[in-house]
Amino acid sequence: MDAISLAGAYQGLKAAKDILTTLFDTKVDAEAKPKILEAQGKLGEVQDALFVLRERLSELQQERDDLKANLVTAEVWQTQADQYELTTTPGTAVVYKYKGQPDHFACPSCFNKREVHILQDNKMTAGTYRCTGCGANYPVKSPTHLNPVAVHWG
Incomplete structure (x- = not known):
């Protein structure tokens, strides 16, 4: 009725x-x-x-x-969410990795709040990526994968 x-x-x-x-x-x-x-x-x-x-x-x-x-x-x-999978990076950070292209990582803390914030390379701290949402830092690259800065003495 x-x-x-x-x-x-x-x-x-x-x-x-x-x-x-x-x-x-x-x-x-x-x-x-x-x-x-x-x-x-x-x-x-x-x-x-x-x-x-x-x-x-x-x-x-x-x-x-x-x-x-x-x-x-x-x-x-x-x-x-199905487009991401939880992974451990070479720098031992546990983050979400996008399955498609372009390759990128997403913050697990924000992901649990049903938000996707792509981690950005924090050039101030080598190998560390920063969340654009909550500001957390994640060691994505291991120290052995970092490119050392060439110093020229001259």
């Missing part, structure tokens, strides 16, 4: 209650009045129950919409 059906049922009950009120207000024998009052009371209870159902339906529809949005967000993240 949807909100439109509930609204229609509510309006139908309201019309029936109005008819009973009209009957009660007209000259009716004393025997019929208590039965009309009882019917009005029961119609009022049904109207109240329908109102509660309509409110609950609205809450459930909102919850469904929120869950659908969360599912889409999770699916988008999973698609992106």
Whole structure:
């Protein structure tokens, strides 16, 4: 049952209650009045129950919409996350490595927050890469893989 059906049922009950009120207000024998009052009371209870159902339906529809949005967000993240794999670099840093091209690494701390921040070569500290998101440094290159700076004495 949807909100439109509930609204229609509510309006139908309201019309029936109005008819009973009209009957009660007209000259009716004393025997019929208590039965009309009882019917009005029961119609009022049904109207109240329908109102509660309509409110609950609205809450459930909102919850469904929120869950659908969360599912889409999770699916988008999973698609992106599947493009990375956890790896240990030559410098012993544990980071996420992109499976495609161009080769790059992503910060594991930010990755766990469902954010991809590509590590950038920190030229100030040889072999260390810095996260553009949280600022963490990772020893990506081992000291043996570093190119020594040539010094010319002359």
